[in-house]
Amino acid sequence: MRIATWNVNSLKARLERVEEWLEYAQPDVLCLQETKMADKNFPAMAFSALGYESVHHGYNQWNGVAILSKVGIEDPQNGFGDGVENPYADDARMLSATCGRIRIVSVYVPNGREVPSEFYDRKLVWFERLAEWLDANHIPSDPVVITGDFNVAPDDRDVWSPKAFVGSTHVTEPERAAVRRLEDWGLVDLFRARYNGDGLYSYWDYRRGDFHQGRGMRIDLVLGSQPVAERSTWAIVDRNARKGKQPSDHAPVVVDLTD
DNA sequence: ATGGTAGAGGGTCTA
Numbered sequence: 001m002r003i004a005t006w007n008v009n010s011l012k013a014r015l016e017r018v019e020e021w022l023e024y025a026q027p028d029v030l031c032l033q034e035t036k037m038a039d040k041n042f043p044a045m046a047f048s049a050l051g052y053e054s055v056h057h058g059y060n061q062w063n064g065v066a067i068l069s070k071v072g073i074e075d076p077q078n079g080f081g082d083g084v085e086n087p088y089a090d091d092a093r094m095l096s097a098t099c100g101r102i103r104i105v106s107v108y109v110p111n112g113r114e115v116p117s118e119f120y121d122r123k124l125v126w127f128e129r130l131a132e133w134l135d136a137n138h139i140p141s142d143p144v145v146i147t148g149d150f151n152v153a154p155d156d157r158d159v160w161s162p163k164a165f166v167g168s169t170h171v172t173e174p175e176r177a178a179v180r181r182l183e184d185w186g187l188v189d190l191f192r193a194r195y196n197g198d199g200l201y202s203y204w205d206y207r208r209g210d211f212h213q214g215r216g217m218r219i220d221l222v223l224g225s226q227p228v229a230e231r232s233t234w235a236i237v238d239r240n241a242r243k244g245k246q247p248s249d250h251a252p253v254v255v256d257l258t259d
Numbered sequence: 260a261t262g263g264t265a266g267a268g269g270g271t272c273t274a
Contacts, residue, residue, distance in 0.1 A: 009266070009274085010266055010267070013265085034274085036266070061266085061268075062273070063273095113273085151274095205274090207262090207265090208262095208264085248265095249274080
């Protein structure tokens with residue numbers, strides 16, 4: 001089973017590239033972030049023509065998440081559920097569904113903008129809600145994958161220049177602690193579990209030629225519970241998808257599991 | 260010195 005995540009930075013602008021990539025990479029499940037569209041504009045037919053069922057959660061031109069699957073989509077749920085106070089209640093940043101007997105969660109964690117800021121504070125609260133959702137809905141022996149754009153570089157290997165980022169969002173200790181809390185619960189960073197090196201990024205700013213200069217960050221993660229991690233055989237960032245005409249600023253992250 | 264690019268929409272806002 002192949003699971004992938006990709007922040008596409010507008011599905012409208014990226015649809016052709018996503019279609020091409022699906023045919024090339026053949027993931028069983030693809031989680032999308034930053035679709036930047038309302039549900040009524042989601043191109044479900046284009047994906048169904050390629051053999052994918054899909055669900056989307058989006059209100060407007062901001063954020064928006066989706067799950068595409070060739071192995072079924074059961075019990076889709078938007079957000080954290082009823083009765084949970086969401087610090088980004090007006091945004092669509094989390095969508096979960098069961099695909100091929102794994103509970104898949106597509107997340108687009110708030111960016112946080114500046115440190116300090118009200119947005120940064122609410123990013124940390126959003127992370128708390130995610131950890132609470134996980135604990136309330138699952139036990140570590142469940143097959144669960146939380147994947148998407150976490151807007152956190154888990155450690156200094158995950159940024160091109162730790163010095164350039166001191167004090168900035170994505171690298172602060174509270175943000176990293178929020179990711180560690182998920183790992184302490186029992187989730188494994190499936191890409192990092194296979195590769196120790198630095199320079200293995202999933203996002204590069206559009207500006208200053210950052211991609212071609214190798215100035216990136218690894219902020220797109222695939223976190224799997226132990227039953228999933230035990231099945232993990234391979235992981236990669238498809239950097240080719242960041243090249244060429246009108247790329248997203250993120251590349252897809254792909255993991256393979258034994259069936 | 261707060262630059263630069265891309266995508267939303269049709270102002271600037273978000274990243």
